[in-house]
Amino acid sequence: MLYKRSSQLFAEAEKVIPGGVNSPVRAFKAVGGTPIFVKSAKGAYLYDEDGNRLIDYINSWGPMILGHAYEPVVNAVIEKAKLGTSFGMPTELETQIAALAVAMVPNIDKIRFVNSGTEACMSAVRLARGFTKKDKIIKFAGCYHGHSDSFLIQAGSGAITFGSPNSPGVTAGTAKDTLLARYNDLENVATLIDANKNEIAAIIVEPVAGNMGCIPPNKGFLEGLRQLCTDNGILLIFDEVMTGFRLAAGGVQELLHVTADIVCFGKVIGGGLPVGAFAARAEIMNYLAPLGPVYQAGTLSGNPLAMAAGLAMLQALDSDRTIFKRLEEKTAYLAAGIDKVLKANDVTFTINTIGSMISVHFDAAPVVDFQTAANGDNETFKKFFHGLLQEGIYIAPSAYETWFITDALTYADLDFTIQAIAKVSKTF
Ligand SMILES: *Cc1c(COP(=O)(O)O)cnc(C)c1O
Numbered sequence: 001m002l003y004k005r006s007s008q009l010f011a012e013a014e015k016v017i018p019g020g021v022n023s024p025v026r027a028f029k030a031v032g033g034t035p036i037f038v039k040s041a042k043g044a045y046l047y048d049e050d051g052n053r054l055i056d057y058i059n060s061w062g063p064m065i066l067g068h069a070y071e072p073v074v075n076a077v078i079e080k081a082k083l084g085t086s087f088g089m090p091t092e093l094e095t096q097i098a099a100l101a102v103a104m105v106p107n108i109d110k111i112r113f114v115n116s117g118t119e120a121c122m123s124a125v126r127l128a129r130g131f132t133k134k135d136k137i138i139k140f141a142g143c144y145h146g147h148s149d150s151f152l153i154q155a156g157s158g159a160i161t162f163g164s165p166n167s168p169g170v171t172a173g174t175a176k177d178t179l180l181a182r183y184n185d186l187e188n189v190a191t192l193i194d195a196n197k198n199e200i201a202a203i204i205v206e207p208v209a210g211n212m213g214c215i216p217p218n219k220g221f222l223e224g225l226r227q228l229c230t231d232n233g234i235l236l237i238f239d240e241v242m243t244g245f246r247l248a249a250g251g252v253q254e255l256l257h258v259t260a261d262i263v264c265f266g267k268v269i270g271g272g273l274p275v276g277a278f279a280a281r282a283e284i285m286n287y288l289a290p291l292g293p294v295y296q297a298g299t300l301s302g303n304p305l306a307m308a309a310g311l312a313m314l315q316a317l318d319s320d321r322t323i324f325k326r327l328e329e330k331t332a333y334l335a336a337g338i339d340k341v342l343k344a345n346d347v348t349f350t351i352n353t354i355g356s357m358i359s360v361h362f363d364a365a366p367v368v369d370f371q372t373a374a375n376g377d378n379e380t381f382k383k384f385f386h387g388l389l390q391e392g393i394y395i396a397p398s399a400y401e402t403w404f405i406t407d408a409l410t411y412a413d414l415d416f417t418i419q420a421i422a423k424v425s426k427t428f
Contacts, residue, residue, distance in 0.1 A: 021035065030400075031397045036052075036054070043408035044068075054393065055413050057396070063267045065406055065407065066408065077308055085304065094113065096307075097307050100315065101314060106250045107281065113307070117146050117264065119298070120264040121151065121204065121264050122148035122150070123296045125201070125202060130292075131284055137178055139181070139203075139205075140183040140369075141183065141371075143206045152167040153170070183205075183209055184215070205236075205239065207240065207252035208242075214359040216354045235284070237264065240264060243355075262278060264277070265278070269314065270309060271313030273306040331358050334405065337414065337417075357404065380428055387424030391420035
């Protein structure tokens with residue numbers, strides 16, 4: 001397949017947009033080459049500017065769980081747009097989507113809508129700090145909670161008790177309030193809590209990690225976090241921006257039967273429009289302005305087009321809960337197929353899956369945290385990525401990303417993908 005026009009468009013973009021992209025993951029930094037420019041998408045397929053059709057396993061990094069240009073969502077947006085695109089005043093639609101979200105997700109009474117997952121996580125942490133009157137948070141190495149300052153902290157020696165900023169522009173003052181722990185390591189968390197008695201407002205976690213590949217929590221990990229939080233007056237924040245309305249109608253809380261204090265949403269909840277949200281029981285949410293002292297606001301928050309898209313998406317998921325089962329079956333089918341062909345080609349690999357999330361790691365050891373995810377062989381991944389691209393299959397241009405299975409993918413698409421992987425992995 002040729003990607004000539006994409007290359008030209010990228011060169012044009014680089015002149016006026018830093019790195020040619022509006023979000024760094026879209027650039028092909030980790031794999032080399034130039035990004036593909038999309039013209040349109042429908043169902044399981046992307047159509048690019050060179051006229052290629054690609055089977056899409058990114059799906060806008062998660063939102064398009066029912067496939068691209070899903071008609072009820074598109075129609076809802078078109079109809080709303082005719083009535084005005086933004087008012088900065090309340091609409092009935094906001095209550096409708098809020099009520100549906102509260103009904104679908106366990107353990108939340110109220111929800112506030114924002115414009116991105118970043119905003120949701122940032123606001124959730126501010127709320128937790130205001131509510132507990134404590135400053136520090138614990139996050140896990142390899143978990144992504146958006147690009148706000150408190151979260152851009154990486155592991156490293158000496159970072160066990162105090163985080164060190166890993167992006168210039170994040171001040172040491174901010175970094176010192178973010179403590180880093182190892183995913184799936186409860187003892188590590190307990191040690192941090194002991195060393196910072198009565199100072200920790202919240203533990204924020206991806207209850208199923210999806211930003212270092214897909215890493216499900218070990219048995220007892222989330223339950224252990226819940227207990228540590230309850231015992232120490234710490235709020236447990238589930239960042240379900242990726243997993244919410246994806247792994248189950250009620251997210252990981254429902255799937256794995258663990259209760260969070262605050263839950264963050266994004267991606268699927270907006271149906272492909274820029275939406276995030278955070279939610280909790282009333283006692284916590286009432287701490288937000290205008291009821292309470294913690295300030296949080298947004299000119300375009302609850303935007304009618306975004307709410308129309310989100311509502312149509314949630315209604316579709318709410319009215320047909322078999323979707324989640326279907327997605328899980330497709331994921332299992334794909335995983336089994338990949339397992340078979342990679343084994344046949346003597347490739348060293350590990351596959352992680354849960355629900356509609358899957359990642360392939362080029363290392364034999366179990367991938368359970370950031371360190372083990374980082375052990376994967378990136379040279380093999382690069383060949384894998386570019387090989388698949390030539391076959392018309394688009395996975396994320398980074399070994400640290402999860403692939404998303406959508407309802408629009410057919411078993412023929414999955415078989416085509418497995419065959420392509422068989423072909424590509426012969427050359428490893
Ligand atoms: C994508 C993501 C975010 C950030 O959401 P944006 O809408 O990109 O700001 C936060 N947390 C998790 C778990 C995510 O996957």
